[in-house]
Amino acid sequence: MTNAIQQHISLKTYNTFGIEVFCKDFIKINNENQLPALFKERQFSNKFFVLGGGSNVLFTENYDGLIIQMGNRGITHFIEGNFIYITAKAGEVWNDFVWYCVERGFGGVENMALIPGSVGASPIQNIGAYGTELMDVFYSCQAFDTTTGEFTTFHNKDCKFTYRDSIFKSKYKGRFVITSVTYKLHLHHKINTSYGAIHMELQKRGISSPTIKDIAEVVSHIRVEKLPDPSTIGNAGSFFKNPIIPMKTFNELQKKYPDIIFYSVDEYYVKLAAGWLIETCGWKGKIDGNVAVWKNQALVITNLGNASGSEIYSTSSKIMNDVYKKFGIMLEREVNVL
Numbered sequence: 001m002t003n004a005i006q007q008h009i010s011l012k013t014y015n016t017f018g019i020e021v022f023c024k025d026f027i028k029i030n031n032e033n034q035l036p037a038l039f040k041e042r043q044f045s046n047k048f049f050v051l052g053g054g055s056n057v058l059f060t061e062n063y064d065g066l067i068i069q070m071g072n073r074g075i076t077h078f079i080e081g082n083f084i085y086i087t088a089k090a091g092e093v094w095n096d097f098v099w100y101c102v103e104r105g106f107g108g109v110e111n112m113a114l115i116p117g118s119v120g121a122s123p124i125q126n127i128g129a130y131g132t133e134l135m136d137v138f139y140s141c142q143a144f145d146t147t148t149g150e151f152t153t154f155h156n157k158d159c160k161f162t163y164r165d166s167i168f169k170s171k172y173k174g175r176f177v178i179t180s181v182t183y184k185l186h187l188h189h190k191i192n193t194s195y196g197a198i199h200m201e202l203q204k205r206g207i208s209s210p211t212i213k214d215i216a217e218v219v220s221h222i223r224v225e226k227l228p229d230p231s232t233i234g235n236a237g238s239f240f241k242n243p244i245i246p247m248k249t250f251n252e253l254q255k256k257y258p259d260i261i262f263y264s265v266d267e268y269y270v271k272l273a274a275g276w277l278i279e280t281c282g283w284k285g286k287i288d289g290n291v292a293v294w295k296n297q298a299l300v301i302t303n304l305g306n307a308s309g310s311e312i313y314s315t316s317s318k319i320m321n322d323v324y325k326k327f328g329i330m331l332e333r334e335v336n337v338l
Helices: 034-040 094-103 196-204 212-226 247-256 274-280 309-327
Strands: 006-010 022-029 048-051 063-070 075-080 083-089 138-145 151-155 176-186 234-238 244-246 262-264 269-272 291-293 300-303
Touching (some): 022 034, 063 176, 083 094, 094 212, 196 212, 247 269
Parallel strands (some): 048 063
Antiparallel strands (some): 006 022, 083 176, 138 151, 244 269, 262 269
């Protein structure tokens, strides 16, 4: 056998919730050329799951299959005309990639600084923060098709990106292993300070003409203030998606709750702040057994140390029920539940 598959491995250090579960088989991929060998060995014929940084997954039980962790590294770039094309291997830490760009003055991803996870996972759920989404900078990705054993390339339009979603989460869920991603950044990038929190922090620092680095530092600061560090408090960042609702529904809600927090999507739809909905239901800072909702951001569910995945799932269900009862809105989990 060409690949070192290990048996009965603990996944506690491979998921940011710090859930103690075991997988039947485990392999770390340091080179994408290991994937065709796995295909020849018929490893993809059985149950498998591709794990990135483990920052968007909730294990509710032991995994009776093969866990594939992408560990391939490397970043390269070239400039053509007004654009910079940067290719990063799937195993690169997302924030390392962001700082690779920032340090070279390449703008476009600085608003997504400190998002946990890996480069390979970034297109799957179209990650985003503070007014920027991956789809804005995504050019293409290379992916291995586990049904044919071939490598293929997906371009931006192929991925069917929508809010926190892509073809890899829907039609092709579980079929492709993303091995590298290429981003297209503009040489003359326009800095985005549209989010109030960024604007306020820049004012506090006395910065009126921010650089790309200023934005990355400010966003990192805001995230550290609002979100717990997974290395000390188990969490997966935002647990729920911000719900998008029709304008008519929003107008009715706003009459009842004038201080409801929202963002315009277009003339027909509005995005609500899920954190505000959860906080208004009294969940912010609330402890539920071994689980707690983070005191600074109600979107974040934390493991107080000994929670099982099913306990965390149960708490999330209680939150969803309370929000539905109060607002008539069913929240959707952002994390991948296994």
